Amino acid sequence: MPVFGLTRKSLRIPYVLFLAVFVVAPLFVLIYYAFTNGSGQPTMRNLTGFFTDPNTLGTLCYSFAIAFVCTLVCLLIAYPTAYILANSGFRHKSVLLMIFILPMWINFSLRITALKEILTMIEGNLAMYPFFNAVLGMTYDFLPFMILPIYNTLSKLDPSLIEAAKDLGADETQAFFRVTLPLSVPGIISGISMVFLPSMTNYVVLDMLYNSTYIMGSLIGSYFAAYNWHGGSMIALILLAIICLFTLVTESYTEEDSKGIGGAML
Amino acid sequence: MKNVCKTVFITLVLIFLYAPILILTVYSFTDATTIGAIRGFSLHNYVTLFTTPELRDMIFGTITLALGAALLATVLGTLGAVGSFYSGKVSNSVITAVNQIPVVNADVVTGFSACILLVVVLGITKDTFIPLLAGHVTLCAPFVFLSVVPKLKQMDPSIYEAALDLGASPATALRKIVFPQISSGVFSGFCLAVTLSLDDYFIATYTKPATFDTISTYVVNATKGARTEIKTALWALSAVIFLIVLLIVAAANFRASGSEAERSQV
Numbered sequence: 001m002p003v004f005g006l007t008r009k010s011l012r013i014p015y016v017l018f019l020a021v022f023v024v025a026p027l028f029v030l031i032y033y034a035f036t037n038g039s040g041q042p043t044m045r046n047l048t049g050f051f052t053d054p055n056t057l058g059t060l061c062y063s064f065a066i067a068f069v070c071t072l073v074c075l076l077i078a079y080p081t082a083y084i085l086a087n088s089g090f091r092h093k094s095v096l097l098m099i100f101i102l103p104m105w106i107n108f109s110l111r112i113t114a115l116k117e118i119l120t121m122i123e124g125n126l127a128m129y130p131f132f133n134a135v136l137g138m139t140y141d142f143l144p145f146m147i148l149p150i151y152n153t154l155s156k157l158d159p160s161l162i163e164a165a166k167d168l169g170a171d172e173t174q175a176f177f178r179v180t181l182p183l184s185v186p187g188i189i190s191g192i193s194m195v196f197l198p199s200m201t202n203y204v205v206l207d208m209l210y211n212s213t214y215i216m217g218s219l220i221g222s223y224f225a226a227y228n229w230h231g232g233s234m235i236a237l238i239l240l241a242i243i244c245l246f247t248l249v250t251e252s253y254t255e256e257d258s259k260g261i262g263g264a265m266l
Numbered sequence: 267m268k269n270v271c272k273t274v275f276i277t278l279v280l281i282f283l284y285a286p287i288l289i290l291t292v293y294s295f296t297d298a299t300t301i302g303a304i305r306g307f308s309l310h311n312y313v314t315l316f317t318t319p320e321l322r323d324m325i326f327g328t329i330t331l332a333l334g335a336a337l338l339a340t341v342l343g344t345l346g347a348v349g350s351f352y353s354g355k356v357s358n359s360v361i362t363a364v365n366q367i368p369v370v371n372a373d374v375v376t377g378f379s380a381c382i383l384l385v386v387v388l389g390i391t392k393d394t395f396i397p398l399l400a401g402h403v404t405l406c407a408p409f410v411f412l413s414v415v416p417k418l419k420q421m422d423p424s425i426y427e428a429a430l431d432l433g434a435s436p437a438t439a440l441r442k443i444v445f446p447q448i449s450s451g452v453f454s455g456f457c458l459a460v461t462l463s464l465d466d467y468f469i470a471t472y473t474k475p476a477t478f479d480t481i482s483t484y485v486v487n488a489t490k491g492a493r494t495e496i497k498t499a500l501w502a503l504s505a506v507i508f509l510i511v512l513l514i515v516a517a518a519n520f521r522a523s524g525s526e527a528e529r530s531q532v
Binding site: 008009010011012013014015016018019022023024025026027029030033077080081084085092094095098099100102103105106107108109110111113114115116117118120121140143144193197198200201202203204207208217220221224229232233236239240243247 | 272275276279280282283284285286287289290293300301302342343345346347348349350352353357361364365367368370371372373374375376378379380381382383386387400403404407411436440461464465467468472481482485486489490500501503504507508511512514515519522
């Protein structure tokens with residue numbers, strides 16, 4: 001049978017080559033560029049420069065602040081929404097859920113444009129409330145991505161667990177905090193990972209809402225505009241390190257089937 | 267009382283998610299240039315949208331790119347998923363791990379590193395569209411992979427072996443036995459790939475030719491420009507996309523609930 005095994009296995013060859021060229025090779029190129037200067041000499045300047053310049057450190061802090069607040073706001077809106085949807089007596093729950101996640105299929109730049117027009121009408125000058133607008137814009141953009149994984153976890157919860165808790169004397173609040181909430185942690189984590197990282201890097205939302213403060217993504221954008229591949233690669237590597245750390249932390253909490261939007265969206 | 271609270275909360279979330287896009291849709295049918303101004307009914311935004319060559323090219327280009335990238339990503343991702351599924355445990359987990367990199371990675375980093383590798387190191391000019399297409403396939407293929415794998419796991423392996431025992435060649439068995447069983451995963455992977463490509467801004471902005479625009483890059487640049495007739499024509503585009511998404515989701519739900527009803531009848 002080895003012949004058959006070879007045939008089936010060999011189907012992977014094009015994809016393995018593809019991953020090697022377009023996923024693995026760029027990482028090595030990034031590392032090379034991050035640790036060399038314009039004349040190809042090895043250097044640590046890009047790294048030390050980032051961690052000694054108050055501007056870039058400020059950018060790092062501002063990115064974390066925006067991402068943290070935005071993730072928290074998304075969570076505070078998405079959890080009750082997902083909870084109410086999952087526990088509603090409505091017969092076609094999937095239709096109801098669809099209404100809440102439908103906006104994610106509309107191009108984000110058009111949705112942010114819509115938000116911008118409304119905010120301009122309400123606030124007048126958008127530049128007056130940069131932080132508020134950035135959080136609002138990102139929440140508007142990413143909220144469906146938080147609702148979906150939490151809903152998926154909550155709707156799979158076995159209702160008899162809650163009944164058991166109540167039979168054993170827990171009231172509604174206790175049953176929620178001691179049974180439902182701990183069991184929905186995988187959904188929460190998966191939602192957080194889909195909101196936190198994009199809100200550290202999606203600088204277009206800030207740009208479109210006239211928030212001129214840099215976040216990590218904007219640094220890459222500005223190095224790119226200045227053809228400074230070395231500085232840009234270092235920022236990309238630092239972002240990759242943050243992503244790796246974040247993934248390692250969240251991985252252990254996440255269910256196999258809810259990893260990434262691939263599983264969650266469909 | 268509790269139900270009233272729930273309804274109010276859910277309604278507020280819905281208003282938050284839909285108000286901007288709905289208000290923009292209403293205003294797209296007027297000759298107003300800012301939201302809030304009360305003007306008469308007009309279809310001129312739709313006329314501009316469908317008759318301005320620049321806008322038409324941009325929409326057509328975005329769709330062509332999305333379909334092309336999704337098609338390539340679907341072929342590669344599906345082959346990769348099947349090949350990797352039948353590989354040994356080690357190579358399967360290596361492929362799965364590498365496949366996860368673009369999934370968790372920030373789009374800014376994926377786009378920037380694709381640009382460095384293909385444009386800066388390999389010297390492929392952006393005008394060939396190769397970096398753009400490669401970037402989008404890199405974005406999409408891992409998600410196709412992820413939506414095919416669960417279907418492979420659900421498959422009964424003995425059917426494939428039975429086909430071989432009955433004299434089918436491995437290629438025939440793959441085509442007639444394996445493929446029909448994973449086709450729903452392949453299809454949803456393709457749909458996901460199309461939506462990812464349509465929604466992308468960062469990879470396009472780092473890899474596209476200067477003269478080419480996708481909807482996202484065009485809209486982001488248009489919000490910085492002062493051309494009012496283009497700005498309001500984009501309102502019309504939002505309305506059209508909103509309607510299309512609504513119709514597709516409604517059709518998908520209708521089909522799903524239809525097959526559900528059939529099943530419950532049996």
